[in-house]
Amino acid sequence: MDMSNFPLTHHFDVIIVGSGGAGLSLALSLPEHFNIAVLAKSTLTDASTYYAQGGVAAVLDETDSIEQHIDDTMIAGVHLCEMDAVKQTVEGGKPSVDFLLKHGVQFTLDEQEQLHLTREGGHSQRRIIHAADATGRAISTTLVQRAQEKENITIFENYIAIDLICSQKLGLDGENRALGLYALNEESAQVHTFLAPFTALACGGAMKAYLYTSNPDIATGDGIAMAYRAGCRVANMEFNQFHPTCLYHPQARSFLITEAMRGEGAYLRLPDGERFMLRFDERAELAPRDIVARAIDYEIKRLGIRHVWLDITHKDESFIKEHFPTLYARLLELGIDITKEMIPVVPAAHYTCGGVVVDENSQTDIAGLYAIGETSYTGLHGANRMASNSLLECFVYGMSAAKHIQENFKADQAI
Template sequence: MWNTEMNKHYLHDVLVVGSGAAGLTLALSLAQHAKVAVLCKTLVNHGSTWFAQGGIAAVLDNQDSIDAHVSDTLIAGAGLCHEDAVRFTVENSKAAIEWLIQQGVMFTRESGSADYHLTQEGGHSHRRIIHSADATGQAVHSTLIEQVQQQPNIEVFEHHVAVNLITQADTNSRKLRCTGAYVLDSQADRVDVFQAKVVVLATGGASKVYLYTSNPDSASGDGIAMAWRAGCRVANMEFNQFHPTCLYHPKAKNFLITEALRGEGAYLRLPNGERFMPRLDERAELAPRDIVARAIDHEIKRLGCDCVYLDISHKSPDFISEHFPTVKARCLEFGIDITKEPIPVVPAAHYTCGGVVVDNAGRTDLKHLYAIGETSFTGLHGANRMASNSLLECIVYAQSAARDILHKLEQIDVPETSPQWDDSRVRNSDEDVVISHNWDELRRFMWDYVGIVRTHKRLERATHRIKLLQKEIAEYYSNYKVSSDLIELRNLATVAELIIRSAHERKESRGLHYSLDYPDKSPIARDTILVPTNFASQDIIVSKS
């Protein structure tokens, strides 16, 4: 590391943007052989991994099989999963779990037994979900953080927000390569240069593009947007998974109301107290997640109401306290006694199934740039992610990327110079209200027009809005110093455009993409792949002047 007058300049072997399960797994897998920097937007334990309640799907039982797990995933993906990616992930699932156990993750065991307790979730034909009570993400994330803190070769930078990737000419080919990133130190209010032989994007998904989401504030699609701007293809951005029941309260940002309430007899009601699921599906409240989410969305739009209500108050208080102590306690914090009154709920954006196109080693279209976890598009999830395959993907692809990086790291040189960040012609903003207004408008029209149910007219409206918004954001970005909020807004606008374009291109209803204008599934399953004008795999003529 060395200082310049304007900024700091850091040099590492590998720069990891993101500190969730994927990013920390990769860092730990490299730590014995490389110097690694890990960037965190806020604190290292913030992010979607920490809040994951479910478990990790893996073939761990003798009654289960790799073929069964593969088959279940292919069915859930509605014909769009890449079978090679699914098989690669599942075949490495047991080794991934064993590695986590070696790191110290305390998974739940059977009562009075040394065997691990496996549960079964929607779409799975066997019990194959290994978990740590109902807080698996926290157990995994906290363990990985502890391990990272013990590694002298891993340097963690909290409150550091990546702005843009740095690309330079590659001396060994006619293409560009990624050599680092411009990074905002949000506490020092300064943009620094992080240079590295290899850059890995592990920034999570983009669910914050929607008004209601189960994700933390950090899920703003940063890695997807940066990779797109750098010339990488993205795929299947129209497939956004929505959880049916998220607590609707102005102070409750992202608390999910578990589906187990409906499993134990809770009813969904309109504001007037009427049940609506029985007239929409014979399975009523026990219909699959996507059907329940669409039904709630339909009633909210039809009535113009803010939310619907999930009611379990007809059960005894003792039953509710015994089975749902966490939900009861959390709702009481907001003045809602679920033993006496219904819970206001809305569907919430939950998972981004598309992302940056990668291969089985996590390699993107740009040389020396990798993407792993929810940021990437591996082909595993298809048109609908099957429960508990997401954390598995994080571990498997992080380890695969690490193996590929280690194989070539010694052959990669570091450029002698790196372009510096120039903010000499910008000034401090005196109207940050513009950012908050644009942020709110973006998330509202994405929810209304590009949400659970789409139409051609809604997508046209969204297209018009996003063009106007991007013009305003680009002007603002060009004239004022960057801030965390501005960086996230810019990235969200890019991701919103990608989602809208992808939804426009899919003339069918499949998996998580439901269109009233095209309600049937096409007999031919195709990915939606968007190619940027500066596609990184094209030959770049390098000037020798």
């Protein structure tokens, strides 16, 4: 079927749905002779990456090791992680950091002007690079700026991907292959046709299915649904991670309190001041997220309370302001001075551990179709994602998809 004369049709080499860390790492890793479209459901920075406070997990310190990071990931995922995916991701830590530094992301440095490493739940070592407590914002704004500078990348904001175009749907012979997709231009209310030999779904997870979530409104599982309808396998959709510490406040809509705060010594307390996590796990506040979230939920139900408290008031005021400037300022706006007062917190839906099944190149079951980031199931997370492994996965698999597309691109395959 010839679709070249359809109205509102766009032709590209690669179509990327999503403008977060996964989609932009793919776009920026492809050679500049590729003609690339990036579709954003809302604005370019309205993606889960932008809201990430913690950081990127990577083995950078001499006291750390690839083996330790692998072991920590397997334990956090209740040993339901796939070892090949864990190994590929962890070994991609240093190249991912190099990728981000090359593009100009400004991370927090220590007194020796080296990357400052913090620690989060489930990690046995300090291995989280960060930009204060707003790492996602630093990464997102920087990568968006780099993408806007590229003449080979065309950006479409406020375009909602509707459905994939595949050869089998069109009645074409041969293997089923992705040919592009339909997308709704929200401003004009018109459906556009995007055609390309390669399509990548990097549009996040499905945590807006829950009433209480840390995710932005765009996280409605569109990519997973489109791939499933087209015939792709999905896996582990029952494993949905709840972040233990979201702010409980009537004027704050699902505001996340970074895990790095517990990594830097904050305690979880009951209304009477008891530190309760020691009763649930020897790692206390630094146990993996599933354990901490379940413990908080148990105590809330046991006591009939609305929330528990996160307390960092025992730390020096200057330390708190230096390490958590964004949180300090935002909570002060809400009347909470975290240098003197505890923070009311509850668990909230945070991350889709399952997704579209992909291989080591982010390739799905359909030729020419890739899934990256939270849309995908690489096998990395198992039953529970370890803190700051998600951004790392975006960059590792974004780069692997770029390499695979480049190796399989043929100049005469334009649609």
